[in-house]
Amino acid sequence: MALPFPAAHPASATDTALSIGLSAVIVAVTGDDPKVLAVRHGGHEQLPSGPLERDHRTLEQGLRNWVERQTHQVLGHVEQLYTFGDRDRRETDGEHAARALSVAYLALVREARPAGDADAAWESWYRYFPWEDWREGRPAVLDAIEPGLRAWAATAPNAGVGSMRAERLSLAFGFGQSRDEERVLERYELLYEAGLVPEGLRERGVELAPGRALLPGVEMAGDHRRMLALAIARLRAKIKYRPVVFELMPPTFTLGQLQRTVEALSGVNLHKQNFRRLIEQQRLVEETGEATSETGGRPARLVRFRREVLLERPAPGVRLPGAGGRR
Amino acid sequence: MALPFPAAHPASATDTALSIGLSAVIVAVTGDDPKVLAVRHGGHEQLPSGPLERDHRTLEQGLRNWVERQTHQVLGHVEQLYTFGDRDRRETDGEHAARALSVAYLALVREARPAGDADAAWESWYRYFPWEDWREGRPAVLDAIEPGLRAWAATAPNAGVGSMRAERLSLAFGFGQSRDEERVLERYELLYEAGLVPEGLRERGVELAPGRALLPGVEMAGDHRRMLALAIARLRAKIKYRPVVFELMPPTFTLGQLQRTVEALSGVNLHKQNFRRLIEQQRLVEETGEATSETGGRPARLVRFRREVLLERPAPGVRLPGAGGRR
DNA sequence: CTCCCTTATGCTCAGTATGAGCATAAATGG
DNA sequence: CCATTTATGCTCATACTGAGCATAAGGGAG
Known part of the structure; x- marks a missing residue:
């Protein structure tokens, strides 16, 4: 045949x-x-x-x-x-x-x-994503987001869709419990579906319900903001198991700078001592012998990425903890 | 402007x-x-x-x-x-x-x-990838692969390319040390570049050197085998942090079946007791109350996937250990 | 010149997760 | 009834993690 x-x-x-x-x-x-x-x-x-x-x-x-x-x-x-x-x-x-x-x-x-x-x-x-930065604590925009999304889940055409929506909300935003900083795309797509984001609102025939105002956060042309969301999600995931952060660092840097870079990308703060312990025990960096006092306090050692780790460890990366506060 | x-x-x-x-x-x-x-x-x-x-x-x-x-x-x-x-x-x-x-x-x-x-x-x-199945120990094909690849690295046009190639080999195949079961695509691409795989050999102008025979392993049209390699790599990675294995399981199954499925996908054997401990402590499954004696030995409990984990844990999945032998 | 503030580093400690094994249970096929 | 096979329970040493205490070493203010 x-x-x-x-x-x-x-x-x-x-x-x-x-x-x-x-x-x-x-x-x-x-x-x-x-x-x-x-x-x-x-x-x-x-x-x-x-x-x-x-x-x-x-x-x-x-x-x-x-x-x-x-x-x-x-x-x-x-x-x-x-x-x-x-x-x-x-x-x-x-x-x-x-x-x-x-x-x-x-x-x-x-x-x-x-x-x-x-x-x-x-x-x-x-x-573009003000709700993704948790470094200073819970972003204020969430006060607008949460009721808007809940209203959207509540006004579902039927109960099945409603509980599905509620589940997705809880998964993406972790209202109540855990939040996964990697789910940037899911969060954006929920806001998109709920009509809380201006992109193509008219074309999609989605109407802003009275109580739901558009969120702060700058729009982009076409689906470019969706692409950005995906990129952030991917990068946040990838720094954990591949040493890609170093692609963003200058040839030589301090552990503090490295930590701030990781925090900037992932949108959460990390425990400083544990972060250094992790980097050092994974042997991700090596000494340059130099130091810099441009960091404000005690001068910091300058280090550089140790390319050899690529060959030693199967998945070298900067693992992030559950939370951690700056101290 | x-x-x-x-x-x-x-x-x-x-x-x-x-x-x-x-x-x-x-x-x-x-x-x-x-x-x-x-x-x-x-x-x-x-x-x-x-x-x-x-x-x-x-x-x-x-x-x-x-x-x-x-x-x-x-x-x-x-x-x-x-x-x-x-x-x-x-x-x-x-x-x-x-x-x-x-x-x-x-x-x-x-x-x-x-x-x-x-x-x-x-x-x-x-x-299509006989060198990817380590469940019965080191696959025999590797005896053909290893010298072929080494020869390819040795015949590089210059020293720089040569050491680059050697590094990639060691990364992908872990000759000597560690092997990462996820690097399926990297391994295939090395074999492809080295001309040990028939796909498009002629078009690429790559010649089989005298000592290098083509490997066992069935060819596919176009770049379909590359796609398959990518799929395997992705799946092997994904089962570790998302409960996708369950997409492949029947609605109810035993822990033994689940383990054999994971082993089939990842190509390595796992320590049985630790595997069950992992699954249970992550609460990935729940009892059905039934049991089956079709497994050969003592009857096994039948369990089912517990969908609720999706909401509880940030990254539920079947983490694999470094190695582990069947016992 | 000190004190204070700031960031860098060292180290400890308890709780958890992991890698390996020992031991027992409950079917099946001679 | 015994040997074999797969399922389950439990233990133990070690490694890794999350949190915090404590000290070091610059710069700037008084």
Whole structure:
């Protein structure tokens, strides 16, 4: 029996108008702020991005190309995040639908230069996600978020959907109990579904219920904020089992700086002594012999990343504890 | 200053012949074997796959559609793996290049039905990756792999490349020391680069050196074996921090069956008592009150997955130890 | 020059989790 | 009834974690 196979498997003629978008979430950390490179274009903020073109050898090449054209930033570590093509990405174009796929990437760079172009600027990512920064304790926005989400769960079309929604809320926001700092995307998607976030509200036919005001937190074009949420989630997860933080650090740094970087990314504070113990016993860094007194208090030793750990330990990373307060 | 933005950002006209392929790595476990659904087509084995079509609402819908047409299998849990479009995916088509992207998915299904179609069959994934199964101890294929890879590292064009290669080998295969069962993709890619695997050998202009024979392990069409490697890697990683194994289990099962499933997926044996302790103390399962004596020895309690853990623990999963021998 | 403030470092201690084994229970097939 | 096989219970030493106490060593204010 012949299976239903496409005529000539790859390239069976373009039966739909297709375009492939490439977008980059470019992350750097300066001081206490996790930064993302944003460009302003047509009244909106967006991620550096552009369509895949014929002379791009690979997807990643195309991405680097657009980023350099738009921001003059050269990328270091780059990894693919996700390909969006599912929701709200169909646009009617004359009589037949044009489909727009979009491949999102995460890139890490060392220093946040002043971003050559006036239209490209480094922004703290908590500007877009104010509810994700728990370093100063529970963010105030949550006072607006919580009732809004609860109302959304309560007004579900039926009981089944309602309890499903309640479960998702509790999972993502941990109202009451635990909170998982990695579930950035789930949290954003709940806010999106609940209509608490402006993106495409009208197109989706979602109405703001009287009691539900839009949240603070800056919007981005298209689904770029969703991409950013995904990038944050991925990075927060990844620093725990791969030494990627070091991609964001200068060649030599203090343990305090390293800790503040990790805290900036994960949005929580860590117990200082335990953090150092972890880094040292995993032998993630080595001495440079130098020290710096630019940290305010007692001068700190300067260390550098010890690349050899990659070969020694199976999953070297900065494990985060359940909580931990600055002391 | 005007930034170089594409004319009308999405859908800036199709400037290249594009086709989007959708491929599925569909996994099930029966008894001791991790199975993948493969279809035979044109002398090659391949994953269920086909191009994205105009009437597919979403990428995932398109995927489910092709899978059902080709294998009559209905998918449960589905997640996106990666979008390939980078290497060897350019095909000359007349005078302008036609680009073929391909979005790979991982799907988990409960039972391995006899696969309605004669051309679609469940195959143990170790058939394609015999070097990944360490349950019976070190796989014999490694005796062929190790010298082949070492030779490849030794014949590098220069010393820098050579030591880089040696480092990658040691990282992926852990010759000498540790081995990380998750690095399935890295291992496959090394074998690919070293020309020890037949895929596209000729196109790549890689020659088999005299001493290096091709390895046992069945080839697949295109880059499907790479996708499978990625799927295995992802699944092996994911069972540790999310309760996805249960997507592969029947509604009720014994701890022994659960353990054998985990071992099948991860390719290593676990210490039985510690495994049960882990599952129980994490409260991943609950009693059904029933028991079964189909396991050969003393009858075993039947348990079921306790969905509530999802709400209780931040990252419930089956953590694997460093090694562990069957006893 | 001291005292105070700030960040860096050292070290301890109890509670938990992990890796390995010993020992017993309860079926099944000669 | 015994040997074999898988299921379960429990123990023990060690490693890892979460919290905190205590000290060190700069800079700045008075």
